[in-house]
Amino acid sequence: MGRCGGTMKKVRIPFDIMTLPVSLQPYIQTAVVYDSSSSEQARTLYIEGANQSMFLKITKRDELMREGLMSDYLHGKGLAPKVLAYEQHGENDYLLTVALQGEDGVSGGHLKDPKRLASVFGESLCYLHSVSATDCPFPNRTAELVQEYQEGIMNKMEDVKGFPGGREQALLCLEKLQGTADHDVLLHGDYCLPNLIMRDFQLEGFIDLGNGGIGDLHYDLYWGIWTLRYNLGSDDYQDIFLDHYGRNDFDPERLALWTALTDRI
Structure with a gap:
């Protein structure tokens, strides 16, 4: 989502999971949520779940389909995070991936x-x-x-x-x-x-x-x-x-x- 230049920040935030598509809510139900956005084009949430850490990217509709497909493709080659879900809901796109270690x-x-x-x-x-x-x-x-x-x-x-x-x-x-x-x-x-x-x-x-x-x-x-x-x-x-x-x-x-x-x- 554009050129990024800064260190990723993580700011713990309250988050209402009811604002998300129903299919994504179970992933975040008991998680701690941080805002780690580094771009005006996308909101990025770092999600500390009980079993794994994840990233949820939220953008305007139709902006994340390509990223989801390429991430899934490169994950198959061992070079990108696993895509857990890609959803379109209302005016937004949602891409949920496992956080890589490191x-x-x-x-x-x-x-x-x-x-x-x-x-x-x-x-x-x-x-x-x-x-x-x-x-x-x-x-x-x-x-x-x-x-x-x-x-x-x-x-x-x-x-x-x-x-x-x-x-x-x-x-x-x-x-x-x-x-x-x-x-x-x-x-x-x-x-x-x-x-x-x-x-x-x-x-x-x-x-x-x-x-x-x-x-x-x-x-x-x-x-x-x-x-x-x-x-x-x-x-x-x-x-x-x-x-x-x-x-x-x-x-x-x-x-x-x-x-x-x-x-x-």
Whole structure:
């Protein structure tokens, strides 16, 4: 649900389970509930149940179906939390998942060892991109992104900054990103440090997978570089990240194209 940048907070709150769909109420009946929201687009509740901990994400209707499908798909590959329920009720979507053991990339002391963090972050993305994705429920992520970018460019009232040829040049650059499957992998789609769960720097899994699918690996690399800069406040760890992803496994020119376009749209 968008780019996230902060440590996940947990604030204990009173919660009326009668506001939830009936099918979800038994999971929360005797649980302690915390608000752990980090985005304006979604309310996220951390639920401390008697037998297991869970997360319940609540958004506007139709915003969590994709995340539920991708989470379920990657759970089948041992890389995401188990989906307990996805429900639509009234104007809202509800996604209930088991909480993975561990802490995200900006919690649990991970930021105190930025070099190790950048290394594991690169290796984890390389591993995700190596996973077979022939049966992925969203096989056309690059085409979807290109369409989103085209609409973003066409809707800009002013020239696109960073492109001397303006809108026309930006659209030509976008064309270069279409029409090839050479770089297609299983994408996370929002590869930021808060969406990687680890235990003592060991990968446990990925969360917030609603933008995932089969697509151009350089899109994940872009967001990996972005989050290291944002969360560590420095560009010093970009090279470590790319080294541990694998310098021979990406095209610097293509990464530069994704960077130029994503930075400005």
